[in-house]
Amino acid sequence: MSVYGLKQAPRAWYMALKQHLLDSGFTNSLADASLFIQGSGSNLTYVLVYVEDIIVTGSHSPTVDVVLTAFADRFSIKDLVDLHYFLGIEVSRSKRRMHLMQRKYINDLLLKTNMSDAKPVSTPLPTSPKLTLTSGALLDDPSKYRSVVGSLQYLSFTRPDISYVVSRLSQFMHRPTQDHWQAAKQVL
Template structure:
């Protein structure tokens, strides 16, 4: 099929043809095949079926906890079911919602609060929230902050993690939207603070980039 393996993600294969572009994303025995060259897409499916007897289950709706909704306006990517399941597992399905994921006026450090006797519940919450942040840039800063305390979690850190859950309760279906109407103009924003970490006195920086109106990448780093 002569597809090129992506250097930054070995599970992604792409190909440019005379009529367009296709991409194949591989996870174990599941494949996501997308593109605008319909003939090449059918050719890829035929080749794969001859070798592996694949099953085509139609348009992408659900993949690895990610929900996909397509329309003439674009593609929405979100994790509503995952978010609701997380709230149920943690006992926060009936909690009082809150409008922000973190109290930005509180500077959490390693010595803030009393040390927990068992770190496991805290680590489980942060791990699941970390996966949810794949489609939730709005919680990225909070999770990036809280994941620093996995080996020294306190009651205040756990309280902050519970605040994120209460925020998710208010907005369980928030996600990403990739507009079909895009001018392909790349726009970026960045920001940073000064010695924002109370433990290391290191700064925290962040950036996000939009392709047209669609957010395509973001990162927060200490």
């Protein structure tokens, strides 16, 4: 479930929400400050907070319902809906599975970079030239490269097949060259 439209002042609201979750037995993830986890073993409940949007999910529906009811009792909730789209990730469900995809995110990225008409390639990493810190001429404006590689990092959540090349391209963020930009375009 997603909870939309919590309109309290952002910092005060987040601190109140965090305290509510901690008081309710959730622990704050050490890996991600926006993730809260409750339970143990096979009965786990997760709350993910992003600005004013919240995802509540878990392995036991009645427990998730209790968390949502506690939210409704404590906070002004505008809209409680099933999760379909969150932070560029599309969510679809079958009876036993949840499928995550970023089709819209990919299409938007291709439009933004004028790569919508690009032809598919067999591998996302070119075999030549070998990418090094000094290969190719420096880009006049590295901001587009950095933006695209940052977008590709986010895309690798649902596309692990590009994780290696995106990691490799990330190594050149401080000094990208034309060769690095061509490799980024190949991923696109």
